[in-house]
Each structure stands twice: as structure tokens, then as C-alpha cells.
Amino acid sequence: MGGYLMQTQHFSVNDGEGIRTTLFLAGCPLRCAWCANPEGQTCRNPMTRWAETEEVLRELEGQRIFYRFSGGGVTFSGGEATMQGDFLRELTDALYDDGCSLALETCGVFDFDALAPTLAKMDQIFYDLKHLDPEVHRKYTGMDNKLILENLPRVAALGPDLVVRVPVVKGFNGDDSSLEAIFRWLADRVPGGKIELLPYHRFGEEKYRQLGRPLPPASFTVPSPEELDRWRAGAADHGLTVVSYR
């Protein structure tokens, strides 16, 4: 068994605790207009590769000692790692049995019941929440947010260290009312929960060029550090715990 990988990123220090390897699994149900990793939207494209599970696990061997000293481990990212459910389960089961710390970055679009045993093995889950308005959500990601909003409390109930991540994109959700709505909803569903605001960036543009695809709309802009600080303070006002993995 195996699956499609975009990248195996060792020495990853911003997606969870300690020094980690981030496994970028290809394939994604969403089509976010600002997407920074467009090569992850499909499994097969010039920037992805097939990898056997065994091969991936072997590649992690030499990194284990760095995980141990730093409290790190493996983070599954993408794309959307849950799109390749079997591949994700195999990797998770093997690493879990080895006592490796595990984290998952997800957009929240998955069949919760099918995935629950795998999710339960995660020490930490980064759960994206992009917009509360279903229509705006559909317009900019290709899907409404119903399943995402339903799944979030279920995931929380599994009891991992849950961090809700909001990609802050001006021209999409980078405004007071959109963010305020997210904070309010979250404070109600996961009181005191952890939240991380990630500013939009354009570092994926190179990849669009490589894939021969049009760039994200120029109407999306990067929020300023001051704006971000203000919104972080806003989240804290709702009793949320603002975190950062910088």
C-alpha cells in the first residue's frame, strides 16, 4: 500500500511541537482561490510522486532521534491528508505503534465516522476554519462549510490538542466582521479553544507557474502585522487561546 506525496519535509518546525517531518499528502476536496500548494489539489501531477508506505516509514527512521530530543514527530498535511484515507491510516497506525508523536493538518472535509479511529491517534490536530458564510465559502473554495462546521465539534470531542487555524486573506475573510463571526462561533462551540491566525502569503506563486496555471486573484492581499495583532486580540477577547508555532 502507498499513496501520492507532494513532499517529505524534514526539519519542519512550524506545524506542531518540536522538530518534525511534515508529510504532504496529495489530493484535496477544496479549491481555495488563494491556495499556497496548488500541486496538492490533485493526486497525480508533475509535482507529486507515488510512495510505498514502507518507503515513507524508512525515510523517517533517521529523523526519529530528532523527534525524541525535541518533542517532535510527524505532521500530516497536504493537500488534504484525509483524502487518501487508507494511506493516512497505514502511516498513522505504524507510527502510533512506534510511539511517535502525530499531528494532522486538515480542512475539515471528511467522513468523520470512517476517519475517527485514525483521528483518535493524533496528538494534535490543526483544523482550518476559513469562513462562516456558506456562500462566501463556496465561492472561494468550491464547497460550502456545512461539513466543516459539523466535524469540528466532533473532532474536539476526541480530545486531541486542537488548534483552529484561520488563513487570513484580505479580500476573502481578512475583515472585522468575517473574523469576528469566526471567533464568536468558535468561542461558543469550543470555549477557550486554541486559535492560530496565519497571514496569507504569495510564496506559492512559483508553483502556479510551474504547473502552468493562472495565479490567485490580485484582489487577495496580505494583512499587516498590526491588523493581525488587532484580530488576535479580538480572538482573545472571546476567551480563545491565541497560539503561534513560530
Add this chain to the structure above:
Amino acid sequence: MLTPRIEAIRQNYVNAKPQISTQRAKIWTESHKATEGKPVAIRRAQAFYDCCDRLEVHIFDGELVVGAIGEFRKCGILTPEFSWLWVDREMDSFATRPQDPYLMTDEQRAFVRKEIFPYWKGKSLEEAFLARLPEDTRKIGVDTGILDNDSKWRQAVGEITPDYQDVLFKKGFGGIIREAQDHISKLDPTDPKDLEKKDFYESVLLTSKGIIRYANRYAEAADKMAETEKDPGRAAELRQIAANCRRVPENPPESFYEAIQFLWFVQVGGILSENPLSLNPGRFDQYMDPYYEADLKASAITPDFAQELVDALWLKYSEWVWTISANTADYFAGYNQFQNLTVGGKTREGRDGTNPVTFMALKATEEVKSHQPGLSVRVHADCPKEFLDGVTHLVSKGTGFPAIHSDSVGYQMLLNAGYEPDDARDWNNCGCVVPHYRKTGEWTAAVNMNFGSALEYALNEGRSLMTGEKMGLDEKPAGTFASYEEVEDAFYRQFDNLCRHAIILTVEAQRLHVEMVPRPFLSSCIEHCMESGTDLSRGGAKYNIGPVITGIGLAVVANSLAAVKKLVFEDKVCDMATLAKALQADWVGYEDLREQAKAAPKYGNDDDYVDSIAQKLANHFYHEIHQYKDIFGSPFLTAFMGISNYIPMGRVLGATPDGRKGGEPSSEGVSPFVGTDTSTPLAAMRSTAKLNQEVHSGGTLLNLRLNPELVATKRGQANLGAMVQTLFSLGAFHVQFNCISSETLRDAQAHPENYKDLLVRVAGYSTQFVNLSKSMQDAIIARTEHAC
């Protein structure tokens, strides 16, 4: 925050150009003219005494720690007894030479040419060494960049850690005098062996009296200055300085301040006696903390004033300049005197030794930002979090300090070199990255050996690619090698020949040091010399550890052999003859082949294909060198150190099969070749830890670049601490991090080929800087500037 006084001294240190003082050379020479016929130890000791007695006294503005080696605040001295030839040859261009220039006036030059050099003609160590060296060794070992040991015959050895714990702070030089007198009274004047000892003890009497005299002259001067000083605060300081100088170094120090002043007087003594490199303060926090704690308890000092004293000492360490030839300066670039000061680590008893002085040392280096002392830290698996945090915090400041060492691997290196466990546990660093101990006589940087040259001779019929001259053993044409194993065998034949010449260079120099340059002052700082009545240069220390041969170009040769194996004998993209021709042509006309060579496996990426070659090479080096013994019967040791020697050694090296062009720098220590560790720093760490580092008791060095952003936050620093602990658990001895500045990033933009390994954090992930577009690079440069 530095005090205004320290800041003012620091500004002078940063901005002033070092100047040469001829005072010491003048007195030294006059003294020698007056002692013709006496034993050499006595003559050198008398010259030392005369310097202490007659050098001008200079107490500079604002100084809290006093003692000058000449009339200038940033000052270097001349030691014509070691070598005057190079000074005569080079001093006209001292001010204009590219590396480590000094100021010297025309009057000074005329003076030394008239009054100093004529006396030393035919008497210097350099001349004797060159006269005795066998012709074939001279051809390959004098100013060639192939084998280099000129710091052992154009300079003094240095490479000593004075024993503050058991000798100096316990006895003071007054105590040493009494001990010497006591020994002399028991000697039998009819026994030739005792007569030798008598010379030694007499020489120690002279140097001890000399350094006390020197201090007392400072006491008198300080008192005199206090009388006319208008600022009552400064006048009080001067009187305190006078009181300090009356007490130390004659007596054991009784306060933190006196101990600091004592340290500097020992440094002055070392400098005046031989202008040494690597006169190491050693385990500063271990021997200073008792004074600090006692003063605190007695309310005799405030933490702020103690810090100011440490800052002042750091500047004193940095103001004197090691006067060296242009050739030596190539190998030891940056006015570096290699006064290595070690903090942290386990005590002799095995407890963690971290204490308040440990943190004062880290703080001084962070705030004074002086290049001296060379701050080393010992990190063990259970070291306090505050200490590791302090270390990684300092790394984040981008100075390159501290040099981070594995406590346990240092211990193992000393055990392997023959130390008793308690002594091995008490190790400090010497010079660059040499694990050392204060009761030791050792040449810790005896010869630098260019590994690349051996490969060059194997592939070019024993000849230099650059000059065409026959430098190595006979070898058949490269085109006739039928297998990779044949190539490897040819390389090791040439390699072993270089090792043999390195040994000859060392033992010849050692023999001469015994005859010509005894070291009474420094011998008196080493316990066992006094017990045995034997000078350091004659093996008087408790441990006489074998000289260290330093290998340069481990990565270049491992990468090159891997490229030969892969390109010629596995993938068969070219034959040996073609590769040899490409090297002779410096790759010109063979650009495609060069690209394939560059794409071959490279050491530093956790790739066993090439890492195993590096491992075999390092093991071979150890076994080959370790079979030889020095003049004391001690087996020679190996090291992979850094310094700057990979640059001159690269300059004489033609193109290499790894794709390197002729003349480009070689590789340093156990570090990957620059720009070829393109995976992650973790992979580079894993590669270097595959070498059996603990057998190389002369030390191993790893330099890694880091983006400042990676360590800009506490969290990033904690991760760095974890990386260090991982590296050490894998068996590595040392690592030093360069946090890159935006200036470097700009250079990387202009010359991406040199920076392929440069990792930058982009957004949630890290990637190679050179793989980013121009606009994104600009964005990151802007951000990095901000982060710095």
C-alpha cells in the same frame, strides 16, 4: 547593558588599528646580549625579567584591569628569537596586507633592522629549523599549503591552559618562588640531572620575580596617577588597582576583582615570554565562582560590578594582537589569539558545574561582542535548561559564539588520549576545538595536512596540478587505473607519505624547541613541571599528549572519491583518462562532465554512499597517524579542525573530481563542502556523526549556517537546543552555528552557486534560499533584516 566605561573601551577596540610595539624585542635582545654563555633557560628567563622590569607602564583611560605589553592599547609585539626573517621580509607591507594588517612606523622598521635583527641572524628558531629539515620534507612542508606547521617554528607553541585551580590561585607566584627555592636547596650540585633541574628552577625564580615586579610597577604607577587624578571616583579606582597589583599575582587572590586581575597578569606573562597562540583561560566559571560567591556573601561586590569586570577582561583579551606572518594569518585569520575560555559542563566529581559566573561569561560575549575570548560551552545530556537556553540565545545573536561542545565526547576524547577519568572529566577547550586539560603539554595544532593534495598526486602521476612539479610519490597514469579500489589504494599511498612528512616536520621542530626555547614562565603555571623540575618543552607536564595533525579537506576528498566511483566505475559516463584530463583543464571544455560530478553524492546529506567513504578516510587517518610517536614517546593524534586553513590549502589545490574548480577553498573540519549539504542541517549532522569523532582527540569541528529567523523566538531556540542534544547523542563533539545576516543573503543572491545549502524559513516551512525567485528573495532579505 554595557556601562559607559566598557562601551568606550569597546569603541576603541572596534575602531583602532593594531600597532606593533618594538619595546619587548628591544629589551629581549639587549638582555640576550648580556647573558651570552649562560644556559638557555636562564637567558630566556632573564630576558623575561628584564621586560617586566623595564617595559613602559601604561594604564589606559578607564581601565579596571591593567597590564600592557607595549605602548599601544591595541598592540602586538615581536619575538625575533623565534623568527625575524619573516618580519624583515613582510613588515614593509604590514599595514597594507589583506589579512590581519598592523601599523608600524618607518622609525620602528629602521630600528629593528639596525638594532634587533642583526643580533638574531643565525640564532632564530626559524633558521635552525630550516637548516635541519631534510630536503624532501622541506619541499613539501615549508610555505606550500600542502603540509603546514610554520606556527611551530615562526612562532611559539602556546597551546597551554595555566592551572589556576591547583597552582596559580593556590600559591601565587610568591608561593612558586618558595617552592622553587625549596627544590633548589635539595638538589645535588654533583649530579648532572640535578643541574638541569637547577637551571629550570632558577629560570622559574626569575620569571616569577619578574611578573611580581611587573605588577608592583603597575601598583606604583596607579598610586602615582591617583595622586594627580582630579576625578575622585577614578582616583579611588586607581588606588584599588594599586592594591590589587600589590597583592596579585604574588599572592593567591582574595576577591573576585583580584582574581580577574591575576588572570590578566598571567596572560601578559605568557605574551611577553613567547607571544603564544591559544593561551587558554580554561574553565573560567569553575575557578572564578568561589570568589564571586564569597564576595557576594560578604557584600564586597555587586553583580553589576562583577559583570563589568568580566566585560573589562574580555576587552583585555581582545586588545592584544598575535603578531604573525601573512602565511600564518591565512591559516588563523582575524587577529585571533585563540584564548579559549570554557564554561558549563560537569565537574571533576561528575556534578553539573553551571553557576552564576557561567551566565556572566555568556552575557559578556553577547554584549561586548569581542572576538576574544573564544567562548566554548560544554553541554551534557542533563545540563540545566537555563544553560542550554542561554547558549541558544547567544547563538541567535549571530556572533557565531559560543562554540558548543559535547561534554561526554570531550571526556571520551581525553580518555582515548590517555587521561585518567577524573582529569578527563575536567576538560577545557584549547584554541579552536581541542579538548584539553590544564596539566598538559601538547602541540594541539602541530601540522595542517592537505588531504586534497594526496588525491591530486594519485590522479596526476605524483605531480601538482597547479605547478606541474613532482611533489608526491611516483604513480602510474590515471588512465591505467582499472578499478575504483586501485584509485583508492593510490590515494592512500600518497596520503600515508604526506602523513610521514607531517611527522618529520613535527619531531624536528620538537627537538629544536627542547634545545632553543624553554618556557619557564608557562612551565611554572603547570603543576607537574614544578614537581619534576622539568620545563614544558622537555616533557615536564603530568600529561605529555601527542602532537595533533589536522586534516583539511575531508569532505572534498570523500566527495571526489565518490564521484570517481560513480562516474567512472559505476555509471561509466567517462573513463579515468578523461576525468584526469578534465581536472588538468580545470574543467574547461568539460562543463557537462563537471555538472555530472557535482550531481554525484555529496557528504553532508546523510547518504551512506559517500558518508562511508568519509568514514573510512577518517579512520585511516587516525590509524596511520596514531602509529607514530613524538619525542616523548606519545602517540600522535588526529583532528579535523577549522580555523581558516581550508582557504590557503584550497588555493594550492587543482580541480578535484567532486566538481570543485582549482584554487577554490577546500573543506573545513568535519563540515560538508560549502553549498553541498542541500538536504537539511539534520542530515548534515547525521553525516558528520557517522565519523568516529571520539578517536580524533585533537578535536572535530562542524560549522552550520542557520537563518536568524529559525532561532528568533524562544521556541526556535528550544528546537535548536534539541538539535544540539541530538547531534551529541549521535556522537559528535562540536557544532557552531552561523546565523546569516542579510548581507550574506545578498551575497547569496549574487553568487547562488556558493550558497546552495542556505536554508531559509519561508512560511511554515523552510527551503533553500537559492531556489526562490528574485522577488521572494528580496522579501526574505527585508524580513531577515527586520529579524536581526
